[in-house]
Amino acid sequence: MKRRNRGATRLFAALLTVVAAMLSATAAAGEGGGQNQFPCTSTTIRAGALLPELAPDQQLLADDHVVWRDPQTGQFLLAFSAGIKNLGAGTLNVVGYRDSVAGNLPNPNTMPAYQRLFHADGSCDELQIGTMTYHEVHHHWHLDGVMTYQLLDAKLKPVKPNSKVAFCLADVAVADSTLPGFPTAPAYNGCDPNARTTYVIMGTSVGWEDIYDKMLFGQNFDVTDLMSRPQAQYFIRQTVDAAGIVFEQNDANNTTGVWVTLGIGVPYSTGGPRPGV
Numbered sequence: 680m681k682r683r684n685r686g687a688t689r690l691f692a693a694l695l696t697v698v699a700a701m702l703s704a705t706a707a708a709g710e711g712g713g714q715n716q717f718p719c720t721s722t723t724i725r726a727g728a729l730l731p732e733l734a735p736d737q738q739l740l741a742d743d744h745v746v747w748r749d750p751q752t753g754q755f756l757l758a759f760s761a762g763i764k765n766l767g768a769g770t771l772n773v774v775g776y777r778d779s780v781a782g783n784l785p786n787p788n789t790m791p792a793y794q795r796l797f798h799a800d801g802s803c804d805e806l807q808i809g810t811m812t813y814h815e816v817h818h819h820w821h822l823d824g825v826m827t828y829q830l831l832d833a834k835l836k837p838v839k840p841n842s843k844v845a846f847c848l849a850d851v852a853v854a855d856s857t858l859p860g861f862p863t864a865p866a867y868n869g870c871d872p873n874a875r876t877t878y879v880i881m882g883t884s885v886g887w888e889d890i891y892d893k894m895l896f897g898q899n900f901d902v903t904d905l906m907s908r909p910q911a912q913y914f915i916r917q918t919v920d921a922a923g924i925v926f927e928q929n930d931a932n933n934t935t936g937v938w939v940t941l942g943i944g945v946p947y948s949t950g951g952p953r954p955g956v
């Protein structure tokens with residue numbers, strides 16, 4: 680009797696799985712075709728829009744950077760973490776959507792990105808702000824160009840090519856829980872890993888911060904050449920939204936940086952980030 684019951688339960692569970700699969704297939708089909716979910720009623724910024732306010736995390740950069748030497752290749756990397764805080768009146772909400780892709784994925788695999796600005800009554804304005812691209816190394820969707828890294832010499836002249844970095848925006852850490860509108864639980868929890876998706880949503884809530892750790896791919900400069908020269912001062916500069924594509928309260932506070940010493944005899948770690956990880 681017990682055995683039969685268990686068998687029946689298992690059959691019921693299997694049926695439920697089939698029904699669930701059919702339902703999720705229906706839902707997935709509904710998301711296809713470039714369908715924007717919860718579209719805004721306005722495509723211009725109306726008065727009263729609650730703007731986000733992006734700012735780089737100076738303290739995180741100051742606390743969390745390292746010179747690392749790859750024991751195998753001898754390559755020196757200057758690796759650093761980066762944070763983007765939202766200290767504004769409104770959430771940073773970005774969506775991407777496109778028609779479903781048949782066959783091979785385009786290369787680069789991109790879709791247009793739109794920023795949603797919310798109002799106190801819950802309505803929103805939606806404006807295109809650039810593109811999202813699927814990142815093959817990180818395995819998720821990024822908002823392109825949201826951060827720029829520069830390495831400058833003592834006269835603030837560039838010594839390395841700028842790296843424009845894309846982020847998958849999320850609520851990673853609390854930046855300021857006293858701000859009006861701060862949600863106690865993170866609202867943007869994950870990065871979409873589906874390369875074929877037709878709809879992506881990402882963002883950073885009021886009082887939250889997105890963090891890219893120094894261990895991640897792209898969070899470093901190759902300073903092998905500079906470490907074989909006499910010691911000198913260099914400046915790591917981080918600029919949020921250098922191109923000014925994101926609508927926010929203040930574009931004048933988007934840059935931060937930290938001075939570092941590089942050159943012969945400067946201590947380094949061998950337990951840090953690895954290129955390509």
Ligand SMILES: [Zn+2]
Pocket residue numbers: 814817819821845846847
């Ligand atoms: Zn990423």
